Amino acid sequence: MLGNLHNVDIRLLQIFITIVQCHGFSAAQAQLNMSQSAISTCMSTLETRLGFRLCERGKKGFRLTEEGEQVLYYTQQLFAKLDAFVLQVHNLSGQLRGELMIGLLDSTLTLPEAKIVEAIRRFYHRNHTVSLQVFIKSPTELEQAIISGELHAAISYSGHRLESLEYLDLFSERISIYCGKHHPLYLSTRVTTEDLLRFNWVKRGYLMPSDLVPITPPFITATAHQMEAVAFLVLAGSHIGYLPQHYAQQWVDKQEMYLLNSDELSYVVTHCLILHRNRPHNEALDAFVSDILMEHELLCQ
Numbered sequence: 001m002l003g004n005l006h007n008v009d010i011r012l013l014q015i016f017i018t019i020v021q022c023h024g025f026s027a028a029q030a031q032l033n034m035s036q037s038a039i040s041t042c043m044s045t046l047e048t049r050l051g052f053r054l055c056e057r058g059k060k061g062f063r064l065t066e067e068g069e070q071v072l073y074y075t076q077q078l079f080a081k082l083d084a085f086v087l088q089v090h091n092l093s094g095q096l097r098g099e100l101m102i103g104l105l106d107s108t109l110t111l112p113e114a115k116i117v118e119a120i121r122r123f124y125h126r127n128h129t130v131s132l133q134v135f136i137k138s139p140t141e142l143e144q145a146i147i148s149g150e151l152h153a154a155i156s157y158s159g160h161r162l163e164s165l166e167y168l169d170l171f172s173e174r175i176s177i178y179c180g181k182h183h184p185l186y187l188s189t190r191v192t193t194e195d196l197l198r199f200n201w202v203k204r205g206y207l208m209p210s211d212l213v214p215i216t217p218p219f220i221t222a223t224a225h226q227m228e229a230v231a232f233l234v235l236a237g238s239h240i241g242y243l244p245q246h247y248a249q250q251w252v253d254k255q256e257m258y259l260l261n262s263d264e265l266s267y268v269v270t271h272c273l274i275l276h277r278n279r280p281h282n283e284a285l286d287a288f289v290s291d292i293l294m295e296h297e298l299l300c301q
Contacts, residue, residue: 008019012046013075014229016037016054020072021148024062024237076149084280096128100284103135103142103154107227108248114271116155122291130284137226140204145277152285154203155292158268167272170296174245176266178257182237186258196260202233202241213242214265 022028025039032039040057054068059255064072066139083098099222108114123132137145141152143192147164161167177196179185185195193215201217203227221241224230233239234248235256243257251257273292277283281289 009046009049013078015042016046017072017075017079018064019043019055020064021150024137025057049168050188066248081277082151084282091248096126096284096287097131098129098282098284100282100288101133101135101151102139103145105139105142105156105158105227106136107244108155108173108271110222110250111171111173111244111246113173116292119288119291119295122295123288128284128287131194136226144272146274149276149279152275152282153289154274155271157271157273158274164217164277166275166277167254167295168275168301170271170273170292171267171299172270174268175242176245176248177240177260178234178243178248178252179257179260180235180237181258183258185240185260188238188260190256191261193261196240196265200239202230202239204230204242207290213268270275 004066015028016036018031019025019028025036027041028034029036034042043054049072050067052067052200053065054071055065056063061148104116108116120132135145135151137154139156139158142151142156143158143165144152144160144170146151147153147197148163155170158167179199185191185199188195195210197217197219200219200221201216202219202222202224203220205223217240224233224235224241227243228241230241231248231251234241234243235251240260248257248259273289275285275289
């Protein structure tokens with residue numbers, strides 16, 4: 001049984017957390033930079049030190065035992081308190097320290113209303129040694145990463161707002177339908193909904209709210225998980241797809257894309273700063289939130 005907690009136990013618990021986040025040993029290999037056999041050995045060592053089995057692994061897949069679920073909860077609490085201790089000690093110096101993990105959507109860089117670049121610049125004018133990590137994910141992935149604690153905050157739009165998260169509206173963007181110059185509808189002046197429904201579409205790889213998207217095409221023959229992937233298929237002329245107007249404009253200007261039925265079938269999404277509603281903030285996160293809100297004129301200087 002586990003007696004005093006040693007550095008090796010902390011490391012084994014970190015490995016355990018990563019395995020759970022990756023949903024199994026195989027998927028955790030790249031994250032941990034360890035072989036599957038080494039991971040298995042670490043888990044066996046941890047289970048021996050604890051005196052009970054943490055998970056079932058084998059042909060039926062990865063699953064936590066009842067004890068494993070409890071250890072996961074206690075471990076998350078332990079690491080949260082360790083992080084809080086380190087940050088509190090660092091904050092005594094008056095300098096922001098620690099790690100800040102922020103999530104963004106792809107293709108927001110060309111949106112004039114998004115002042116994310118300016119907010120990052122403002123943040124780096126502060127006195128800090130914060131290690132900033134920025135991740136590009138889908139809206140659903142960003143929300144789940146905040147809930148799991150992998151991210152401190154994200155800027156994204158959301159189809160269905162979750163009770164455990166806080167959403168602060170920042171800016172909006174218009175999403176419209178495009179085809180490429182090799183598509184039969186290219187430069188068509190009168191395009192009806194019926195015309196659009198006759199062709200192949202590319203859809204987003206994440207769930208969009210049905211009451212937001214104005215059209216549900218019957219011929220969805222491709223799925224794209226990033227906005228750039230949608231653009232690839234539209235430019236190929238093989239598919240019609242929705243793209244943000246500000247993002248697609250670069251290809252419209254070069255006559256490589258064409259905007260179809262912009263008024264009737266476009267829709268608008270609101271991007272929000274998303275935070276966990278109940279998880280306490282460190283000082284670096286509070287500073288970053290302040291800079292985001294200030295640049296979007298939601299906070300007085």
